[in-house]
Amino acid sequence: NALSAPSATNTLARPYDAPQGKTEMTVAAVWGELMGVERVGRGDHFFELGGHSLLAVELLSRLQRVLGVEVALRELFIHPTLDQFALAIDMHAQADSSYPNLAPIRPNGCRRPLFLIHPIEGEIGYARSMARWINVDQPIYALAATGFLKGKVPLRTVPAMAARYLEAICHVQPHGPYQIAGWSAGGTIAYEIATQLLAVGEAVEFLGLIDTTSDYTTILGGASSEVVGAADVVSFGEADALLAWLPPTTTVHLRDELKVLALAGEVDTMLERCQAAGLIPSGVDAIAMRRHLGVRVATAEALLTYRL
Numbered sequence: 001n002a003l004s005a006p007s008a009t010n011t012l013a014r015p016y017d018a019p020q021g022k023t024e025m026t027v028a029a030v031w032g033e034l035m036g037v038e039r040v041g042r043g044d045h046f047f048e049l050g051g052h053s054l055l056a057v058e059l060l061s062r063l064q065r066v067l068g069v070e071v072a073l074r075e076l077f078i079h080p081t082l083d084q085f086a087l088a089i090d091m092h093a094q095a096d097s098s099y100p101n102l103a104p105i106r107p108n109g110c111r112r113p114l115f116l117i118h119p120i121e122g123e124i125g126y127a128r129s130m131a132r133w134i135n136v137d138q139p140i141y142a143l144a145a146t147g148f149l150k151g152k153v154p155l156r157t158v159p160a161m162a163a164r165y166l167e168a169i170c171h172v173q174p175h176g177p178y179q180i181a182g183w184s185a186g187g188t189i190a191y192e193i194a195t196q197l198l199a200v201g202e203a204v205e206f207l208g209l210i211d212t213t214s215d216y217t218t219i220l221g222g223a224s225s226e227v228v229g230a231a232d233v234v235s236f237g238e239a240d241a242l243l244a245w246l247p248p249t250t251t252v253h254l255r256d257e258l259k260v261l262a263l264a265g266e267v268d269t270m271l272e273r274c275q276a277a278g279l280i281p282s283g284v285d286a287i288a289m290r291r292h293l294g295v296r297v298a299t300a301e302a303l304l305t306y307r308l
Helices: 021-035 053-067 074-078 082-094 125-131 158-172 185-199 217-228 238-245 252-263 267-276 286-305
Strands: 102-106 114-117 140-143 178-183 204-210
Touching (some): 053 074, 102 158, 114 158, 125 140, 158 185, 178 185, 185 204, 238 267, 238 286, 252 267
Parallel strands (some): 178 204
16 A cells, blocks of 8 residues: 555666667657657567557558658567567568568467467457467467558458468468467458368368357448448448447447438548547548558458358
């Protein structure tokens, strides 16, 4: 009881190591502004400082304007410290990866690797969170969706996603037995990956489905019927994705206002209203948010048309 209340500052304090070079100093300045931290050192950790996925989207939008480099959100999950993330930005500017969907969450370990597939949101932050509870000898890789970066088109079928991710999986592990898992939509994609592996004679020793269903019609069709007013219509557009994304704390008044805008197809106006209400950081530009919504829409379409 005599101790002062813990905070991110005094709980996670580490020796300050000043940023070096243009990229590190630029990133440090943006981190500090976003999270209200007076100074950010080279070893500081984005998520330990209070960062989260939505702030990360705003961070990438700002860095694109300042540095002129577009980086995938998964790079921050893989390289969460300032020095590592800045180096990843510089490396990204020099060359693109041959397997851009692949994120090595924990590449080292003596066991066979576990491959975790993204949910409908398309990113793999959950893999980073889960890693701390999985045996340290277990290498962990995650597969993120295509479509977040400029010029990249989201994949719209589960078999196409599975085939794309399987190329990256086989790059890490050429032959089985394989261990694959996925959260929600990722479980369905993992199931299709396992099916494709079995079809070519490879062994799958573990398939994990985390909160996954075999029929998404009710879940995704429900969002559509909320907008169009017809329960038998199964479609999922950007307006549906935005309504489904709203946090439970969203007021009834705002939710009703957004439904009216959804009926009119005014997605940009919906995003503006969400920003004005503080649900989306003001620094996230509409183009970046539309890409994120586009990934959700494409994944939903893939789930609704997939047959086991």
